[in-house]
Amino acid sequence: MSLSNFRTLGRSGLVVSPLCLGTMTFGPGAWGADEASARAIFNAYREAGGNFVDTADIYAGGVSEEFVGKFIAETRSRDEVVLATKFGFNGSTSPLTGASGGTGNPHAGGAGAKNIHRALHASLKRLNTDYIDLYWMHIWDGVTPVEEIVQTLGDLVRAGKIRHYAFSDMPAWVAMKAATLASERRVPGPIAMQLEYSLVARDVEQEHFPAAREAGMGVMPWSPLAGGFLTGKYKREDVRDTGRLSGANPFGDSKFTDRNWDILDTLREVAAELDCAPAQAALAWAMARPGVGSTLIGARSLSQLSGNIMAADLHLGEDQMNRLNAASKPVDGFTASLGSQAVRQMVFGGNDVIGWGAQSAGLA
Ligand SMILES: NC(=O)c1ccc[n+]([C@@H]2O[C@H](COP(=O)([O-])OP(=O)(O)OC[C@H]3O[C@@H](n4cnc5c(N)ncnc54)[C@H](OP(=O)(O)O)[C@@H]3O)[C@@H](O)[C@H]2O)c1
Numbered sequence: 260m261s262l263s264n265f266r267t268l269g270r271s272g273l274v275v276s277p278l279c280l281g282t283m284t285f286g287p288g289a290w291g292a293d294e295a296s297a298r299a300i301f302n303a304y305r306e307a308g309g310n311f312v313d314t315a316d317i318y319a320g321g322v323s324e325e326f327v328g329k330f331i332a333e334t335r336s337r338d339e340v341v342l343a344t345k346f347g348f349n350g351s352t353s354p355l356t357g358a359s360g361g362t363g364n365p366h367a368g369g370a371g372a373k374n375i376h377r378a379l380h381a382s383l384k385r386l387n388t389d390y391i392d393l394y395w396m397h398i399w400d401g402v403t404p405v406e407e408i409v410q411t412l413g414d415l416v417r418a419g420k421i422r423h424y425a426f427s428d429m430p431a432w433v434a435m436k437a438a439t440l441a442s443e444r445r446v447p448g449p450i451a452m453q454l455e456y457s458l459v460a461r462d463v464e465q466e467h468f469p470a471a472r473e474a475g476m477g478v479m480p481w482s483p484l485a486g487g488f489l490t491g492k493y494k495r496e497d498v499r500d501t502g503r504l505s506g507a508n509p510f511g512d513s514k515f516t517d518r519n520w521d522i523l524d525t526l527r528e529v530a531a532e533l534d535c536a537p538a539q540a541a542l543a544w545a546m547a548r549p550g551v552g553s554t555l556i557g558a559r560s561l562s563q564l565s566g567n568i569m570a571a572d573l574h575l576g577e578d579q580m581n582r583l584n585a586a587s588k589p590v591d592g593f594t595a596s597l598g599s600q601a602v603r604q605m606v607f608g609g610n611d612v613i614g615w616g617a618q619s620a621g622l623a
Contacts (some may be wrong), residue, residue, distance in 0.1 A: 261571050263308035268552045269450040270475030273393065273423050275341050277546055278571055279311040279479065280304040281555040285326045286319025290503065292559050294326060299561045301330040305340075307568050311553055313453075313479075315345035315397055316382050328387035337388060344386065345427060346370075346378035347397035369400035372411040379420060394421040395453060399429035405436045413446040425476070427453035428510075431466035438474035449476060451552060455510055456480035458489060458526060458541055459519045461589040468550045472616070477552025483545040484538055484557070484567075488514040491527055491537035495520045525586035529579045535569070542570035544583050549620070 262276045284290055285297040292300060301312070312331075314323045324344060331337050349368030366373050383389060394415065396408065412424040426434045426449050434452055441448025452471050454463045457480065471478050484490055486504050493501070493515070504514045523537070530540040545554045558564035575583070596602065603612070 261308055262304075262310075262568065264571070265310070266552065267477075268393070268423075268479075269425075269471075269477035271423055271450040273341060273450065275311040275553045276309045277553055278309060278542070278568065279313050279343070279553045279555050280309055281481065281557040282312060282314045282323045282327055283318050284557055284559045285314070286322030288319050290559060291319060296560060297326045298330055298333075300558055300564050301327070302334070303561055303564055304568070305334065305336065309568075310339055311341045311343070313343045313395075313555055314386075315348075315395070316350060316378050316385075317345075317348045317397075321381070321385050324382055324385035328385060332387055341392045342386065342388065343393035343395060344382050344391055345395035345397035346375055346382070347395075347400065347427075350378065350381070370396050370403040370408045370411075371400075372407060375408075375411050375415070379415065383420070390419060391421045392423065393451070394424045396424070396426045396429070398427065399433055405433055406440060409437050409440050409444075409446065409448070413441065413448075416447040423447070423450050425449045425451035425453065425479075427481075428455075431463075431470040434467075434476065435470045435474055438476065448474075451477045451479055453479045453481055453555070455482050456545060456548075456551075457483045457485045458522050458544060458583060458587040459485045459514060460511075461587055464589060465592055465594045472550055478550045479553050479555055480545045480551060481555045482557070483542055483554050485514050485519075486557075488519065489523065489526060489537060489541040491523060491530075522587045525582055529575065529583060532579065533573065533575070535573060536566055538563075538567055539570040539573050540575065540579075540583075542567060543573040543575050544580065546570065547575060547580060 262278055264277055265274045266277065267273060268275050280301065284292045312327055314327045316324060318324070331340055331342065347368060347370060349363050351363035351367040366377065368374055379394065382391065394412065415421045416424065424447070426437065434449055438448045452467055454467055456463055456478065460482070468478060488504055526537045526540055530537040533540060542554060542556065545551060556564070556567045558567060
């Protein structure tokens with residue numbers, strides 16, 4: 260597999276690379292890359308055959324979008340690049356924008372029609388383009404009716420301002436409801452889900468992955484290296500404060516847990532067998548998981564990117580996948596119990612019944 264081993268994203272005609280270049284690191288900020296480093300990363304990704312670039316309006320207060328727009332213009336690659344950006348976090352107060360605190364404008368965030376139009380207008384300007392290929396709702400705001408989101412984004416598809424839309428960081432039912440409304444109304448629906456997914460973050464397998472499969476959405480893992488934890492550069496005995504990884508963050512607690520260190524031990528073993536870096540094995544694992552359409556890679560330097568891109572050519576053996584799956588197996592919850600053999604036997608009078616999902620996936 261290489262970056263030019265293209266596939267469609269979900270049940271759509273959008274053709275993308277198996278690794279998508281994440282640009283949260285582009286621009287000033289605690290984890291940022293300056294313009295020269297960001298350009299080198301962008302160009303190296305493109306030279307390796309990659310066509311899929313992901314940014315967001317709030318990354319580095321809009322500087323990430325400006326860099327991406329500039330690099331695309333410099334390389335005259337607008338027709339070749341699948342350009343994705345996001346709306347949703349507040350543009351007036353978010354810590355990621357660098358804007359100071361205080362009371363912000365509630366209309367500068369969320370998924371209401373007013374903010375979506377405001378955000379898109381600003382992103383198009385910063386990106387120096389007149390359309391977005393894939394427009395992400397960055398985060399569920401918890402209040403806007405799904406009907407309004409589908410209406411607003413579908414209208415933007417019809418207006419030609421965006422080609423497709425998709426959802427990031429939302430409950431599975433929100434994406435499923437949007438997909439159902441869209442297909443019933445014969446209007447454009449979401450084509451993908453962007454979710455935290457890695458060897459140390461697999462809880463989305465329970466509700467999100469089945470919903471994505473059912474609705475024809477590709478899953479795009481973000482932080483497949485758990486923000487750097489799965490590179491193996493941190494040690495169990497290490498207690499240094501990395502901020503993003505060692506402490507609580509808006510999406511969860513510290514990655515430095517006994518369970519995660521044990522998963523990392525198995526990853527190191529597998530990587531040693533393959534004579535590769537743990538980061539490459541962790542990315543290859545994510546890419547090989549059923550339902551994953553394209554995996555986001557984040558890099559702060561050219562050397563990190565080059566190493567990570569090599570994951571696209573790495574193949575994990577069945578035994579290696581099984582060991583990694585077992586070491587990182589999420590704790591089963593209520594939904595998982597519904598699919599258990601014991602429950603199925605109770606439903607089908609002791610018989611095994613093979614459903615269409617398994618038949619069509621060639622598992623039966
Ligand atoms: N939708 C969302 O809510 C959401 C959230 C987060 C990210 N994202 C997207 O997903 C992309 C990737 O996320 P992420 O940056 O968290 O991914 P990640 O791959 O889990 O972490 C990337 C970070 O790990 C470190 N790293 C990467 N490769 C390395 C290597 N080979 N050796 C050592 N360190 C390495 C670097 O940080 P250091 O050098 O600082 O250690 C790098 O910035 C983002 O750019 C963004 O586009 C989306």
